[in-house]
Amino acid sequence: MPARSIVVVTDSTASLPAELAAERGIVVLPLQVIIGADSFDEDAPEASPERVAEALRDYRPVSTSRPSPAAFVDLYDRLAKSGAKQILSVHLSGDMSGTFESAQLAARDASVRVMCLDSRQVGVATGYAALAAADAVGRGASVEEAADAALARAQATSSFFYVDTLEYLRRGGRIGAAQALLGGALAVKPILTITDGVVSSLEKVRTSGKALARLAELAVEAAGTKPVDVSVAHLANPERAEALTESLNAKLADQLGGREVWCSEVGAVLGAHVGPGTIAVCVSPRR
Known part of the structure; x- marks a missing residue:
């Protein structure tokens, strides 16, 4: 565990590579993926x-589960014992x-002060918020200032995605305001x-090829x-994801400033809901 006075915690849906999270001192708590009767941490090979x-x-039945408040309390207390004085979750x-x-409930029982932040985002958009918080902490910011930096980046970040079918979102109850599409899906x-x-x-297109072009x-x-910063994620669709990544690397070369578009498979928890x-694609302005 990192020996820092302020520690940033996030969850595994933030889709941060383990090396990047470790480098920035971000601690990641996994959600669970349930396949059939078996439950696994999202970062486990089985998931x-x-x-x-x-x-x-x-x-086969696939569902997901949040970390329990007890899991958060355990993590927060371990961080406190390692020197954390405050935690931004x-x-x-x-x-x-x-x-x-769960994080909010755990914060009440933690042995150290915990500030919880709802990014109002999913996937790597939440990851960018956590990175913004960690960068602020690294510059000497207070936990409140780090929370402001995370929220500002989350609010400025745009996420767009194409699904082959709305069925998986419907099954998991995550379809939200897209419910009206179901009739003609x-x-x-x-x-x-x-x-x-x-x-x-956001929009409806007639073919997957047009969807890919529109995402770009x-x-x-x-x-x-x-x-x-830009990232592309996919579930079992590597060729199209790579094509979109190459297109965006070319179209956004100036805005990327020598960085590359991240391209990876979407995490198991999010994958279970989108199919x-x-x-x-996620676009996040750098501050």
Whole structure:
């Protein structure tokens, strides 16, 4: 555990590479993935995105579970024993998961001061918020200033994603404001976004090829002319994800400033709710 006076905690849906989280001193608590009757931490090999995609295709039951308040209390107390005086706990939207609620409940019983932040985002957009908090702490910011930095970055970040079917979002109850699309879902390829912490419908296109092109256009529009970090994520759709990544590396070369678009498979928890074939792009302005 890091020996710092202020420690940033997030959850595994933030999709931060383990090396990057360690480098920035961010501590990650995993959610659980349940495949059939077996429950695994999201970072366990048994809960890989590939296994989730296979289970979904085979119509095996796949669900997810938040960390318990007790798991958060245990983590917070371990950090306190390692020297943490204050903790900033940054999590995915409370409207999409009970993770933030678990963190809040645990904060009341923790042996150290814990400030909890609902990023109102999902996936790597929450990760960018946690990174902003860690960077602020590294510059000597207070926990309140770090929380402000995280929230500002989360609010400035745009997420867009295409799903082959809304069925998986419907099953998990995460469809939010995109509910109205269900009636004609077979006839369209929906492009979705996150609006105030919930999934909402942005546009409808007729083919997956048009969806991919539109994701690139939306990412370029969101980036504008400012410096940004960009990530592409997918579940069991590597060829299209790589094509989108190459396109954005070229289109946003100036805004990326020599950095590369991240491209990875979406985490198992998010993958369980969006389903195979999903492509997502996240654009986050750098502060």
